[in-house]
Amino acid sequence: MSATTKRALVTGASGFIGSHLVRHLRQSGCQVGVLARPGAIQKLTSDPNIDLVFRYDGPTTDVVAAVGEMHPDIVFHLASLVLSQHTPEQIPDLIQSNILFGTQLLEAMRLGHVSRIVSTGTSWQHFSGASFNPVNLYASTKQAFDDILRYYTEVSGFRAISLKLFDSYGPGDTRRKVLRQLIEAVKTGQVMELSPGAQILDLVHVNDICRAFLHAAHLVEMQQQPGLADYGVSGSQHRTLREVAGIVEGAAGKPLHAVWGARDYREREVMVPWDGPRLPGWEPNISLAEGVRAILDDEMRQSNDPKPAEPKPV
């Protein structure tokens, strides 16, 4: 991002990465607006890193009003319904969240003469390293949105980067991802049933991911020609699930009671993550060992902290 204060509109700000991103944006001197569903408004309104909260209730006019009122220099589009597997009942939500809302956002940008966007894709668009082969229906909706974004770059002159995320982790992560489950199991001593564990994970710390978003915004800002580029936000260390478990054990100084092979691999388990082009000019700074150790140290300190002592009566 440039040195001058910028106005950034963020979708998905109540999610794990989004909630970190608004802090990074604020720290870089941005004015931060968010566009969110009614259920997330209260949480976002009390976030000190957010200046403006706009409500999205479904109609296109909500999005047009938000973009028109704020007139952001750039949009960070992170809102998404992430489903590794879907049920038939989830299909309308999946299309609404991952395609319709994004299209309304692009249309509102067109009408409001806002042409710069950093959007969010997934490495799951590239099963077996293919240029496109979706791991799941969620990944195909991400590809579908890229097609629609392509229309706006071609016809309305948008400058866009789609960042393809891998596994993310960091402090404050409440998602039931495998790293979180490993940490819990090590802390509690509970037995954990796992697949054979030979799948390679590409885990990236949320702070590195946020730096990637800010760097992508800088690239989009410098971009002279309309167009859509897509890049991976991949870590520098590939570790098997078994190796990741070892890192968690070492960081905690406690053993994991794992039953490897008690579960099958998932259907279309990604054994080797996509190895596509990484965002140029960016690389991750935080090793998995460092990141996991910091999480554990932090959580252990919090649980060991005695309650603040009552002030003694004078």
Next chain:
Amino acid sequence: MSATTKRALVTGASGFIGSHLVRHLRQSGCQVGVLARPGAIQKLTSDPNIDLVFRYDGPTTDVVAAVGEMHPDIVFHLASLVLSQHTPEQIPDLIQSNILFGTQLLEAMRLGHVSRIVSTGTSWQHFSGASFNPVNLYASTKQAFDDILRYYTEVSGFRAISLKLFDSYGPGDTRRKVLRQLIEAVKTGQVMELSPGAQILDLVHVNDICRAFLHAAHLVEMQQQPGLADYGVSGSQHRTLREVAGIVEGAAGKPLHAVWGARDYREREVMVPWDGPRLPGWEPNISLAEGVRAILDDEMRQSNDPKPAEPKPV
């Protein structure tokens, strides 16, 4: 299609091509079911070429019920909202009609163990001959649906062909397309304001298009491996709009009062149609001259026919 009677489920059966397709399917010995919105039910119920009419009111369960009840051998997915240009208000309908409904259909096929589908794309996905460059937002929603179809071919073993249509014409066409407007102008003698007219049209007769759908179904039926192929249903004669006007004049035996250049070309006017791979084993039979002449002869005969005489009293 094979010699044995087949069960075919058609979406978009109330549209121009769909209404011709159900007749072709019936003539080839198929049992024909259609899945349609409430507004189209009455018209379809009275169509003698249709055996089963299923109602679609929005929920996925409607589609699951229809596919489960009929258990078709193949699905012809023609339903679409076609917009050469869109307004912001039309975005939810566009996503609903062109992506959500189709995804519900694919999911219902997966649940009902139906794996063969002929879907409908557009040559507009290929502006300037690109592998993908949408002429309009409509074309990008078609590409988006292909991405979702790709998921079902990869994960659920679907056999699929997506037919990319060009301009279509034929009897009973009530759409306000340029060929129809030329015919009306020649018949009425009204002055018609037109662009300079150098854009090349690729007009295909609806009977040829229906033969392409039946041939694609045959290919899908023979297909041993899962997968999605896409082919153009292109005509064999490229004619500029001015040449097309000449054909209409000749067929009617009347002059067109045209003001060429009174209008600008459309934004992103397709000057040269996409020249991608045509559906193998199929080619159009009906020349534009023959097709237009038949339409005009037919319409003139209808307008000249005297009312049937009253039967004379004995």
